[in-house]
Amino acid sequence: MIDTSRFGPWAVVAGGSEGVGAAFADELARAGMNLVLIARTPGPLDETAAKARAHGVQVRTLALDLLAADAVAQIRTATSDLEVGLLIFNAGANSYGHEFVTGDLDGFRRVITLNIDRQLELAQHFGAPMKQRGRGGIVLLGSLAGYLGSEQQSVYAAAKAFSRVFAEGLWIELEPYGVHVVELVLGVTRTPAMQRAGLNLDLPGMLVAEPADVAREGLEHLTDGPVWVAGGNYEAARKRSGFPRADLVRSAARALRKLMNRP
Ligand SMILES: NC(=O)c1ccc[n+]([C@@H]2O[C@H](COP(=O)([O-])OP(=O)(O)OC[C@H]3O[C@@H](n4cnc5c(N)ncnc54)[C@H](OP(=O)(O)O)[C@@H]3O)[C@@H](O)[C@H]2O)c1
Numbered sequence: 258m259i260d261t262s263r264f265g266p267w268a269v270v271a272g273g274s275e276g277v278g279a280a281f282a283d284e285l286a287r288a289g290m291n292l293v294l295i296a297r298t299p300g301p302l303d304e305t306a307a308k309a310r311a312h313g314v315q316v317r318t319l320a321l322d323l324l325a326a327d328a329v330a331q332i333r334t335a336t337s338d339l340e341v342g343l344l345i346f347n348a349g350a351n352s353y354g355h356e357f358v359t360g361d362l363d364g365f366r367r368v369i370t371l372n373i374d375r376q377l378e379l380a381q382h383f384g385a386p387m388k389q390r391g392r393g394g395i396v397l398l399g400s401l402a403g404y405l406g407s408e409q410q411s412v413y414a415a416a417k418a419f420s421r422v423f424a425e426g427l428w429i430e431l432e433p434y435g436v437h438v439v440e441l442v443l444g445v446t447r448t449p450a451m452q453r454a455g456l457n458l459d460l461p462g463m464l465v466a467e468p469a470d471v472a473r474e475g476l477e478h479l480t481d482g483p484v485w486v487a488g489g490n491y492e493a494a495r496k497r498s499g500f501p502r503a504d505l506v507r508s509a510a511r512a513l514r515k516l517m518n519r520p
Contacts, residue, residue, distance in 0.1 A: 258288045259476050264343040264394045269293045269336060271323060271379060272348025274302040276448030277398065280472035281345050286312040290343070293336055295319045301449075323348055324370055329378045344383040345396045346376050350450045351413035365412040372416035380427060387436045394479050395431075397424050399442040401490055404497035408510050409517075421484060428483035439482035441475040444490035445516065457518050464489055 268285050272278040274296035282292055286309035294309075296302045299320040306316040319335050321328055349372045353364035380395055387393030402410065403417025424440035431438055445451070446466045447458060458465050466488030478485040486494045497505060514520065 259285065259290065259343075259479065261289050261342075263392050264479070265290050265340075267291045267293060267336070267339045267341045268343035268345065269295070269332070269341050269379070269383060270345045270347060271295045271332075271375070272398075273345070274298060274305050276450060277443070277446060277468045277472055278345070278347040279305045279308075280468040281347065281396075281476070282306075282309050282316075283469070284472050284476055285309075285343070286314045286316075289314060291315040291339075293317045293319065293332075293339070293341070295321065295323070295332065296348070297322050323375045324367055328375065329382065332379065333382060340386075340390075341383050342387065342390075342392065343394045343396070344379060345398075346379060347396075347398045349376075349398060349416075350448070350454075351402075351410050354409045354413070356409060357411050368412050368416055372413070373419055376420060377423070380423075384427070384431065384436065388431060388434045391435045393436045395424075395427065395436070395438045396475055396479065397438070397440050399424070399440040399484070401442060401444045401486075401493055401497065403442070404494055405502070405506050405509055407506075407513060409513075409519075425483040432482075437480045437482055439475070439479055440484045441471070441478075442484060442486040442490065442494060443471055444488050444493060446471055446488065455518065456516055458516075460515055463516070464493075 268290045270278050270281050273282050273294035282305050291314050292309055294306055302318045302320055306318045309316045321331055353368055397420050399421050400417040402414045403421050407414040421440045424438055428438040444464055448468055471487040474487045
């Protein structure tokens, strides 16, 4: 169970209403951590908050779109009186998939704004006071997709690669100050967002993780950064990091077509 004296008393979960984000909220509330939960849709946000409060912790909810220009200003205001010892940047599943050259640049920009801009802004805003206090943790949600280029999700995959390399840099900068950074890399995980996207999660031999398991694993390995590959996907991540790139990219593309029910 997470040590609230090192990573508390408050945790901010950006994308904390459902799936892996809700599982983090549950796990942290059980450990006695107070929570700020952020997501767009108020219903699931309030439900997750109510479940967390049942463990006796304080919970603030912020129903906002992280893409909004004033999103970070709203988060700063809503947390200005709190000591935030843990940031979990979870929101960020691919929201726009398309062949790049014929795609909508604004759609791609939204993927970048959420996965890169907001991640950087919140990591700096909450990371600076953690460094001063000499304790804290930052968890960035990564993906196996971030290990190689992908058709129809070239920008998402590249954004996840950015996050992983950024996490490594942040880790080496903050480690001497007692602040732990980890890129928590997920493979296919049974979240509501994936189910809404209509992914074929029942392919034979496919590893599908449950949100509660990867959230628990991530918190257990918060001090094992800079990168922790969850859900038994370490070997897949290692293979995807190899050469020759053309073979790896083609074979991952075939697997992704099956997952997404594409010819
Ligand atoms: N599920 C998988 O198979 C899988 C695999 C690899 C990596 N991951 C990573 O794991 C993380 C979680 O993925 P997920 O499948 O649970 O989907 P997700 O769409 O990232 O949703 C996660 C949470 O973020 C919130 N959210 C999404 N967009 C938001 C926005 N613009 N503003 C504010 N909140 C937002 C969602 O609530 P609202 O929709 O109500 O805002 C939800 O609470 C992502 O970073 C994803 O890349 C997932």
